[in-house]
Amino acid sequence: MATHFRTCSLCEAMCGIAIETEGARITSIRGDADDPFSRGHICPKAVALQDLHDDPDRLRQPVKRAGDAFVPISWREAFDLVEQGIKKVQRVHGRDAVAVYLGNPTVHSLGATLFAPRLQKALRTKNRYSATSVDQLPHHLAALWMFGHPLLIPIPDLDRTDHLLVIGANPVASNGSLMTAPDVAKRLKAITARGGRIVVIDPRRNETAELAGEHHFIRPGADAALLLALLHVVFAEGLTRAGTTGAFTRGMDEMRAVAADWSPERVADVTGIAAASIRAIARDFARAERAVAYGRIGVSTQEFGALCCWLISVLNAVTGRIDVPGGAMFTRPAVNVMVGGGTYGGAGRFGRWKSRVRGLPEFAGELPVAALAEEMETPGAGQIRALVTHAGNPVLSTPNGARLDGAIAGLEFYAAIDFYVNETTRHAHVILPPVGPLERDQYDVVFHALAIRNTAKYSPALYRKPHGALQDWEILTELTARLTGGTLLQRLKARGEWFAAHWLGTKGILDRELKKGPYGSQGLTVQRLEANPHGVDLGALEPMLPKALRTDDQTVHLAPAVLMADVPRLARMVDAWSATERNGGLALIGRRELRSNNSWMHNSERLVRGKRRCTLLMHPGDAAARGLSDGDRVSVQSRTGRVEVELEASDAMMPGVVSLPHGWGHGGKGVQLRVAQAHAGASINDLTDDQAVDGLSGNAAFCGVTVHVEPATAYTVA
Ligand SMILES: Nc1nc2c(c(=O)[nH]1)N[C@H]1C(S)=C(S)[C@@H](COP(=O)(O)OP(=O)(O)OC[C@H]3O[C@@H](n4cnc5c(=O)[nH]c(N)nc54)[C@H](O)[C@@H]3O)O[C@H]1N2
Ligand SMILES: Nc1nc2c(c(=O)[nH]1)N[C@H]1C(S)=C(S)[C@@H](COP(=O)(O)OP(=O)(O)OC[C@H]3O[C@@H](n4cnc5c(=O)[nH]c(N)nc54)[C@H](O)[C@@H]3O)O[C@H]1N2
Ligand code: SF4
Ligand SMILES: [Mo]
Secondary structure, eight states: OEEEEEEOOSSTTOOEEEEEEETTEEEEEEEOTTOTTTTTOOOHHHHTHHHHHHOTTSOOSOEEEETTEEEEOOHHHHHHHHHHHHHHHHHHHOGGGEEEEEOGGGGGSHHHHHHHHHHHHHTTOSOEEEGGGGTTHHHHHHHHHHHSSTTOOOEEOGGGOSEEEEESOOHHHHOOSSSBOSSHHHHHHHHHHTTOEEEEEOSBOOHHHHHHSEEEOOOTTOHHHHHHHHHHHHHHTTOOOOTTTGGGEEOHHHHHHHHHTOOHHHHHHHHTOOHHHHHHHHHHHHHSSSEEEEEOHHHHSSTTHHHHHHHHHHHHHHTTOBTSTTSEEOOOOSSOTTSTTOTTOTTOOEEEEEOTTTOOEEETTBOOGGGHHHHHHSOSTTOOOEEEEESOOHHHHSSSHHHHHHHHHTOSEEEEEOSSOOTTGGGOSEEEOOOOGGGSOBOOHHHHTTBSEEEEOOBOOSSOOOTTOOOHHHHHHHHHHHHOOSSHHHHHHHHHHHHHHHHHHHHHHHHHHHHHSTTGGGTOOHHHHHHOTTOEEEEEOOOOTTTTOOSTTSSEESSOHHHHTTHHHHHHHHHHOOTTTTTTOEEEEOOOOTTOBTTBSTTOHHHHOSSOOOEEEEOHHHHHHTTOOTTOEEEEEOSSOEEEEEEEEOTTBOTTEEEOOSSOOOOOTTOOOHHHHHTOOOOGGGTSOTTOBOTTTOOBOOTTEEEEEEEGGGGOOO
């Protein structure tokens, strides 16, 4: 019997887990009480790591397509096929004809975080995509334009705040995002226990709102208007504070002038929040001793995503909450993500090129994934004919997934790096499966940089990988070496990097980065982390400004021109808005649930059993108006598609708004996920719209898609 300590890599919370083994068998997975950060907390998903490890559906050998089936092949054949498939398309149609998509788990794996961006670059295509543009892209842009670097994202100092304003996030279900905070529910309860307040703004009274006590319904997509009105009140009532950043903050007067136009009365209708309530929210926030506003998916995945992310930081800034304890702070991670191999390649750029068909802007070398299907379907020079995906499932996770599904099916060549045959990878010609999370070492380069405390933790692999198996980084480096084009020098350099990677391994690279990092001089090495298997606490967040700023003039930019120029677009929406515009339709939003993890982990029996989860939440009044009742099968129709699901009447929904979780819809032909298929559900992204994006950032706008709901029987064909 042995106990192995590591970090759960499934979500952003970085919980410490203790895995008991007997021989090769896992006998239990518990929370690691000695992890200084997570203090023993885990959620039900951690235990499912065992199911993932043992899952007979998980691919353990490369496969290639043979008609409708997949047949096992050797790694050599797999790599040869991918090299030939990609190079052929590049030769005939040019480099941009190959697209690459990186999915969310890429950033949850040390090796993939280090090496997936290199494969992306090696392909030298403009058609690079990732889950970023269905997720946090607007947060990066706000950080870039205000603080000078896309990763300078302010993190709520949860453990020291007295007032948390949560807009479009549900940390109690999601366990926190752009806010790594294991055991987040306990940390939230501690805020109210010490006399503080939590205020939630959300079209659904979600689990976090239940815990908070104070909640306001908001109409989906109206948050930017609300934020401007909150700023209006703060300026009009003289509630601004310079804070510690006032001396190096620019744009206060411009913000005051913009906010002047946005009285609470102007936005009351569009937000659905009474002007008096808006005033109260603003006053309570501004007057609290230590306060922080925090927004997540609900504000970044909407038509004004960049404005929302910006205005949340502006609200924090003008009330003196930036870079102070209990406010919005910056991290000092042990691996400096903002230099060298940083995920976003240095300072980050925006709009250097545009997507071919719709002209959506590039960010950090990537295009918005909402453009992927049309780039595959639209003929002409630069049309996408081949695809590489890494750890993603865009058919279920990007808007108008059904359209993308069809487009991918028609590609000349598709290679997937994934250990499941999911709704997307089922179309692959070759699938290259890496080992699972317990068969690789782990250090959360990205999430340590987004955490509410500075900590560091390294976990060696629990299992030695089986003979002949490969980790993500080994697959990625091999493909990078084979697919790097260009000059002889560039190709030689890629070979050199292959050797360097194999010489050092992920552990050696991590060690090098730790030594170069801010705690390197204090002896923080992999060796020291190995001697501390529960992790090392490096202390609470500390003031970092102005030194950490990356703007040219080392000031905080409150009113970047590019964001100011987007306000008139919001004004047009707000002034044209009317309560009847949906024409009897409802506004669709998404949700997350504790036992689910984006589109995967539905193949774990213990996570999917019990109550049905893929239900449409609707206010009882809206249900009654349509002659519907709880448990009915309903048809949900949008511009792009139609799905059938079970109705769940719930007064936690704002009237006029319905909610469906994303990541479901496992019924497709050829998917090899036996448990998930038995609990298939329907995909919300068969209803969302690839044409609906944030007009500034190009990020998908999931919040507030218009849908019509009827009894499902209305569609039954005899
Ligand atoms: N409507 C709507 N759509 C959404 C969202 C929403 O809120 N509403 N949320 C969006 C968000 S925030 C995100 S992040 C995306 C996620 O969307 P994606 O990143 O496209 O998809 P995932 O569901 O995370 O798919 C993960 C895939 O990676 C594989 N995988 C897991 N671990 C590894 C690994 O270590 N290596 C490799 N190679 N593969 C691995 C799994 O088998 C699975 O097939 O969905 C987005 N889509
Ligand atoms: N259990 C679980 N945990 C996860 C994941 C998972 O799938 N399952 N996914 C992980 C990933 S990839 C991410 S990015 C994070 C996301 O973390 P969160 O952002 O906390 O995720 P959600 O639970 O989707 O919360 C979004 C909230 O926004 C609300 N909302 C929708 N539209 C609007 C709107 O227009 N305005 C406002 N104000 N609110 C709106 C929704 O009702 C919901 O309560 O979670 C991570 N953690
Ligand atoms: S909250 Fe759950 S899934 Fe997330 S890291 Fe902790 S145990 Fe893993
Ligand atoms: Mo995400």
